Amino acid sequence: MLCLGFIPLLALVLGASLGAAFPPGALKKSCSLSKYQFLVPHELKAVQKMKEQFEDIMLLSDRKCNTRLFHRKWSTAELSVPDRVMLVEAELDLTTAMLGLPAAPTFAETRQRPLAFLSQAREDLRGCMATEAPSHQPSGKLRHWLQKLQTAKKTETAGCLEASAILHLFQVLNDLRCAALREQCT
Numbered sequence: 757m758l759c760l761g762f763i764p765l766l767a768l769v770l771g772a773s774l775g776a777a778f779p780p781g782a783l784k785k786s787c788s789l790s791k792y793q794f795l796v797p798h799e800l801k802a803v804q805k806m807k808e809q810f811e812d813i814m815l816l817s818d819r820k821c822n823t824r825l826f827h828r829k830w831s832t833a834e835l836s837v838p839d840r841v842m843l844v845e846a847e848l849d850l851t852t853a854m855l856g857l858p859a860a861p862t863f864a865e866t867r868q869r870p871l872a873f874l875s876q877a878r879e880d881l882r883g884c885m886a887t888e889a890p891s892h893q894p895s896g897k898l899r900h901w902l903q904k905l906q907t908a909k910k911t912e913t914a915g916c917l918e919a920s921a922i923l924h925l926f927q928v929l930n931d932l933r934c935a936a937l938r939e940q941c942t
Contacts, residue, residue, distance in 0.1 A: 789841075789880060789936035795929060802869040803925050809866050810922045821916035825908050826924040830897050832934045833941045838892040840935040841884055846905055847928045848878035854918040870925070877932055 934941035
C-alpha cells in the first residue's frame with residue numbers, strides 16, 4: 757500500500773527536478789539542417805521554372821546592372837560552419853526580400869513555391885545561429901562580403917538586386933547545402 761503511494765510521489769519529484777534541469781524551450785529548438793543536404797526534386801524544379809521565366813522577362817527588358825554580389829574570390833567551402841550558416845542566412849534574406857517584391861501576376865504565382873521554401877530555410881538557419889553560435893563573429897572574408905551586400909542594398913536598384921538574387925539562386929542553394937553538411941563541402 758505504501759509502495760503505491762510512493763510511486764506517484766517519486767514521479768512528481770523526478771518530473772519537477774528534470775523540469776528545473778531543462779527549462780521550458782531549452783530542448784525544443786535544435787539545429788538540424790540535414791534536410792537541406794539533398795534538395796527535393798520538386799523544389800529544384802520550381803526554382804528552375806522561376807529562374808527560366810525570369811530570364812525570359814529579362815530578355816524583354818533593357819535593364820543594365822553592374823551588381824557582382826555573388827562573384828566571390830573564395831568558395832563557401834573555405835568558410836567555417838558558423839560562417840557558412842551566416843553567409844547563407846544573408847543570401848536568403850536578400851533572396852526572399854527580392855522574391856517578395858510586387859511582380860506581374862504570372863511571375864508572382866511562379867515564385868510562390870520557391871519563396872515559401874527559401875523562407876523556411878532562412879528560419880531554420882536563424883534557429884541554428886541562435887542555438888549554436890549566437891555570438892559568432894564572421895571571418896574577414898565573410899565580413900567583407902557582408903559589407904559589400906550592405907553597400908549593394910543602398911546603391912543598387914531593387915530591379916538589379918532582384919536580378920542578381922534570382923539569377924544566382926542555384927549558387928544560394930549550393931551554399932545552403934554546404935552549410936547543412938557541417939563538414940568539408942565542394
